[in-house]
Amino acid sequence: xxxxHPGTVIHPPQQRDQWWRDAVIYxxxxxxxxxxxxxxxxxxxxxxxxxxxxxxxxxxVWLSPFYVxxxxxxxxxxxxxxxxxxxxxxxxxxERLIEVAHAHGxxxxxxxxxxxxxxxxxxxxxxxxxxxxxxxxxNFWFRPGRGEDGNEPPTDWLSxxxxxxxxQVKDIPxxxxxPQEREETWYLHLFDRxxxxxxxxxxxxxxxxxxxxxxxxxxxVDGLRVDVAHGLAKDPALPDWPYKVEEVRYNPDVSVPPAPxxxxxxxxxxxxxxxxxLDEYGRDRMMVxxxxxxxxxxxxxxxxxxxxxxxxxxxYLSAPWRADRINALIxxxxxxxxxxxxxTTWVLSNHDTLRATxxxxxxxxxxxxCGNGPSGIGPDDPQPDAALGARRARAWHTLTAALPGxxxxxxxxxxxxPEATQLPPESREDPTFARTGGAELGRDGCRVPIxxxxxxxxxxxxxxxxxxxxxxxxxGRFAVDTQEADPESALAYYTELLHLRARYDLGLGGLRRAPxxxxxxxxxxxxxxxxxxxxxxxxxDAATSRGDLxxxxxxxxxxxxPEGWAVLLSSAPLEEEGVxxxxxxxxxxxxxxxxxx
Numbered sequence: 001x002x003x004x005h006p007g008t009v010i011h012p013p014q015q016r017d018q019w020w021r022d023a024v025i026y027x028x029x030x031x032x033x034x035x036x037x038x039x040x041x042x043x044x045x046x047x048x049x050x051x052x053x054x055x056x057x058x059x060x061v062w063l064s065p066f067y068v069x070x071x072x073x074x075x076x077x078x079x080x081x082x083x084x085x086x087x088x089x090x091x092x093x094x095e096r097l098i099e100v101a102h103a104h105g106x107x108x109x110x111x112x113x114x115x116x117x118x119x120x121x122x123x124x125x126x127x128x129x130x131x132x133x134x135x136x137x138x139n140f141w142f143r144p145g146r147g148e149d150g151n152e153p154p155t156d157w158l159s160x161x162x163x164x165x166x167x168q169v170k171d172i173p174x175x176x177x178x179p180q181e182r183e184e185t186w187y188l189h190l191f192d193r194x195x196x197x198x199x200x201x202x203x204x205x206x207x208x209x210x211x212x213x214x215x216x217x218x219x220x221v222d223g224l225r226v227d228v229a230h231g232l233a234k235d236p237a238l239p240d241w242p243y244k245v246e247e248v249r250y251n252p253d254v255s256v257p258p259a260p261x262x263x264x265x266x267x268x269x270x271x272x273x274x275x276x277x278l279d280e281y282g283r284d285r286m287m288v289x290x291x292x293x294x295x296x297x298x299x300x301x302x303x304x305x306x307x308x309x310x311x312x313x314x315x316y317l318s319a320p321w322r323a324d325r326i327n328a329l330i331x332x333x334x335x336x337x338x339x340x341x342x343x344t345t346w347v348l349s350n351h352d353t354l355r356a357t358x359x360x361x362x363x364x365x366x367x368x369x370c371g372n373g374p375s376g377i378g379p380d381d382p383q384p385d386a387a388l389g390a391r392r393a394r395a396w397h398t399l400t401a402a403l404p405g406x407x408x409x410x411x412x413x414x415x416x417x418p419e420a421t422q423l424p425p426e427s428r429e430d431p432t433f434a435r436t437g438g439a440e441l442g443r444d445g446c447r448v449p450i451x452x453x454x455x456x457x458x459x460x461x462x463x464x465x466x467x468x469x470x471x472x473x474x475x476g477r478f479a480v481d482t483q484e485a486d487p488e489s490a491l492a493y494y495t496e497l498l499h500l501r502a503r504y505d506l507g508l509g510g511l512r513r514a515p516x517x518x519x520x521x522x523x524x525x526x527x528x529x530x531x532x533x534x535x536x537x538x539x540x541d542a543a544t545s546r547g548d549l550x551x552x553x554x555x556x557x558x559x560x561x562p563e564g565w566a567v568l569l570s571s572a573p574l575e576e577e578g579v580x581x582x583x584x585x586x587x588x589x590x591x592x593x594x595x596x597x
Contacts (some may be wrong), residue, residue, distance in 0.1 A: 007512040007516075007525060008513045009511075009512045010330070010331050010334050010335070010511045010512055010513065010524075011334040012510050013508060013510040013527065013528065014343075014404065015508070015529075016505075016508055018283060019222075019284060020060075020107075020223065020288075020343070020406055021405075021406065021507070021508065022343065022405065022406060022505070022506075023059040023060050023107070023406050023407075024057065024058045024059050024060075024401075024406075024408075024409065024501065024502075024507075025060045025062055025109065025408045026053060026060070026061050026409050026411065027351070027408060027410045027411055028046055028061050028064065029041075029447055030043065030063055030064055030065075030075075030088055031064075031447075031449075032468075033049070033411055033450055034046055034450065034462075035449075035461055035463070035466070036089075036462075037463055038464070038466055039466035039467055039468040040087050040088065040468050041461070042087075042088050042089050042093070043089035043093040044089055044093055044097075045462075046063070047093070050103075050106065051104070052480065053104070054105065054106070055495065056414060057495060057498030057501075057502060058409070058498065059105075059106060059107065060107035060108065060222065060223070061107075061108055061109065062109040062110075062111075062223075062408070063108070063110050063111065064076075064111050065111045065113060066085060066088040066089070066094070067079070067081055067083065067084065067085060068084070068085045068086075069085055069118055069120075070118055070120055070194065071085075072192055073191060073192050073194070073195060073431050074430075076111075076113055076191075077117070077118040077119075077192065078113050078117055078118055078121065079118040079121050079122075080121070081112070081208075081209075081212040081215075082211070094219070095220075098220045099220070108222050108223070109224065110223075110224060110225070111224075112209070112212065112224045112225070112226055113227040113228075114198070114200075114227070115190070115198070115231045115232055116189065116190070116191060116195040116196055116197045117195070117196060118194060119172055119193075119196055120174075123136075123139050123140075123204065123205075123208065124139075124140060124196050125174075127139050127142070128169055128172065128180055132183065138201070138204075139204050139205055140187055140188070140197065140198055141187060141188035141197050141199055142169075142186070142187050143185070143186050143187075143188070143238070144185060144186070145185075150184055151184065153166035153186055154186050154188075155238050156240045156241070156242045157190070157238075157240075157241060157261065158242075158244045159189065159191060159193075160244065161192055161432045161436075162436035162440060163435045165188060165189060166186040167186065167187060167189060168183070168184050168187075169183040169185045169186075169187065171193070188234075190231060190261060191431070192435070198232075199234075200233055200266070200270060201236065210277060213274060213277050213278070214277060217277075222284065223286040224274075224286075224288070225287075225288050225290065226271075226289050226290060227290055229267070229290050229291040229311075230262050230267065230290075230291040230292055230293055231245075231261060232267050232270055233266035233267045233270070234260060234261045235260035235261070235264060237260075238260065239260050241260050241261070243256050243259070245259055262292075262293075263291070263293050268302075268307060271287070271289075271307040271308055272306050274287065275306055275307055287307075287308040287309060288308065288310035288311065288345060289303070289308050289310070289312065290312055291312070296315065296332055296336035297336055299311050299336065300337055300339060300340050303337060303340055304342075305340065309342065309343075310342070310343065310406055311345060312345055312347050313333055313345055313347060316329050316333060316346060316347070317347050317348055317349070317353065320365060321360055321366045321392055321396070321555065322366050322555060323520055323522055323555045326399075326522060326553075330511075330522075330524070334404065334511065343404070343405040343406050344403070344404065344405035344406075345405060345406045346400045347410075348393070348396060348397060348410075348413070349413055349446070350408075350410050351410065351443065351446060351447055352443055353446065354377065354445070354446060355410075355412070355413070355418055355446050356389075356392075356393040356396065356413065357384075357386070357389045357393045357416050357418045357419070358384040358389050358418045358419035358421070359384070359419075360384075360388070360389045360392035360393050361384030361385040361386060361387075361388045361389020361390070361392070362382070362385075363382060365392075366556065375440045376419075376430075376440065376441030377419055377421040377441070377445060378421065378423070378441050379421065381421070383421060384418070384419070384421070386418055388583070390416050390490075391572055394490070394572070394585075395553060395583050395584050396553075396585070397497070398497060398551075398569070398585035399522065401497050401498070401501045402506050402526050402551045402587065403507075403524075403526075404507055404508065404510070404511055404526070405507060407501070407507065409494075410446075412450055413494070414491055414494035414495070415450075415451075415478045416478070417448075417450075417451075419445040420444070420446075420448040420469070420470075420472055422472065423469065424470070425438065427444070427469055427470055428442055428444050429442075429468075429469070430442025430444050444469055447469065448469045448470075451478050451479040451480070452479060452481065453480070453481050454479040454481060454482045455476070458471065459475055459476060460479070460481075496569065497569065500587070504546055504549060506549065509526040509528055509529065509549070510526070510527045510528075510529055511526055511527075512524070512525045512527065514550060517550065517552060517559070517562050519559045520555065520557055520559070521552060521555055521557075521559050521580075522553040523550065523551070523553075523559075524550075524551045525548050525549070525550055526549045526551060527547075527548050527549075528546050546589075547589065547590055548590060549588070549589060550562070550565055550588040550589070551587055552586050553585040553586075554580045554582050554583065554584050554585075555583065556582055557582060558576075558579050558580055558582055559579070560578060560579060560580070561574075561579060561580050561586070561588070564590060564591055565588035565590060565591065566589055566590070566591050567586060567588060568587040568588060570584060570585070570586045571585045572584040574586070
């Protein structure tokens with residue numbers, strides 16, 4: 001039986017023609033997931049956890065960088081894109097991880113960092129040591145300084161991590177004792193000074209990354225997450241622009257002119273080139289863009305049919321906890337990506353943002369922007385309301401899991417881990433903290449290692465009890481073994497949530513509004529199409545005949561529950577009969593009688 005409703009159709013049902021269209025993808029931050037020894041997480045440590053991930057119900061994992069790196073920016077300063085940093089393991093360990101993931105029925109996505117390298121990358125070393133005017137310098141952005149003696153940066157551009165976006169060659173540590181130790185030429189770095197921006201006008205850069213993509217595709221990687229996807233192309237005139245590009249905030253100011261180093265049209269030529277490489281490996285390889293852009297229409301350009309397959313919906317992540325804004329974003333996001341035939345890619349947290357459980361417990365989160373930049377939360381800042389934040393995060397995740405498209409979870413969200421807000425200054429490693437003199441605390445609070453065992457040193461993160469960031473003393477209550485023993489735990493809830501999403505094929509469903517139930521909240525109908533099993537085999541016969549699923553979310557005020565519907569799942573207890581309490585999402589299915597088939 002399918003209930004009929006007059007609400008506006010937002011999105012039609014889809015076929016599962018490729019695995020990423022409705023996949024649940026779990027982000028692993030390698031240095032903080034699981035260690036096989038030492039203070040950093042390791043690839044063997046991750047490999048040991050695929051039984052856990054399979055039981056949770058994820059379809060794919062995305063791994064943040066594990067490549068050779070001096071680790072000034074937690075591995076996003078890459079010295080060799082085609083080898084594994086010994087602190088994480090070996091190339092054989094990476095190949096084994098991919099093999100084990102596939103054996104568990106999961107795909108593997110790895111990070112590619114194409115906007116900048118490490119200053120230890122061979123191409124940058126060669127460029128510096130070749131000297132001013134050498135052709136190797138065309139691989140990066142070297143420029144003379146301004147001012148009478150050239151001691152002023154070439155432009156007024158600012159680093160996203162604080163301070164100027166230009167540094168001088170003479171200040172690179174390893175130029176001491178070389179002819180360049182007094183060279184005053186400047187080089188561009190939109191992030192840390194150890195991360196020089198590459199120049200995508202250079203054929204050598206295209207060759208370097210084409211080689212890298214094929215290297216990992218040949219080893220069985222299924223997808224690429226493209227770091228700073230909006231930033232690769234720069235206006236070659238390098239005009240002044242005295243603003244700060246907020247890579248980890250979605251808060252565009254319409255009064256600010258377009259950034260000459262962000263979202264330039266030429267980036268799309270790069271992704272068409274990469275798409276042609278992926279297509280050499282068949283239809284099941286994909287890319288997802290980390291693109292911080294101003295509009296959903298801009299974002300949709302990254303997922304046109306000859307470019308990427310996904311792009312993170314950061315405007316959704318950054319939305320205030322408010323029905324009108326979330327309602328509008330769901331509709332506009334689906335319409336923008338439907339226009340180019342791509343799935344919408346939903347996300348609520350990652351390694352660059354405050355954990356949702358804490359972000360949503362902050363005062364003012366219902367009225368303004370609630371994303372997070374590198375400012376973080378420290379011991380002296382107002383602290384989140386932990387219970388309220390966890391309740392809202394669970395409600396928002398429950399709503400998000402019912403939306404058509406792909407759904408990303410950041411490690412620990414299934415445990416309802418909060419932000420670590422009490423980190424001492426001496427433990428912080430995010431370059432933002434140092435570059436701003438502590439004015440911005442950085443992103444370390446969302447990167448604290450995962451607790452696995454409540455009674456073990458470092459909560460079981462590493463066998464020797466080491467942990468690169470200190471874990472809060474009370475995290476035993478969040479540990480995996482504690483939650484696995486509790487049928488009412490967050491882990492039990494998220495496991496049920498993901499399995500319901502798969503059982504009902506919610507990522508492939510159509511979506512329409514249910515205005516008669518919405519009140520001052522969200523009310524949507526996810527209805528089934530003939531999704532079939534596609535090429536992933538994830539669908540089942542029940543999904544194609546399940547009828548409607550009504551999703552309702554209450555925000556500041558309760559909502560009446562409609563008659564004729566049975567509760568399938570609720571993010572919080574329904575303590576008053578017939579009432580959906582504030583900050584709660586519920587899944588409802590039509591009542592069936594004994595005579596209905």
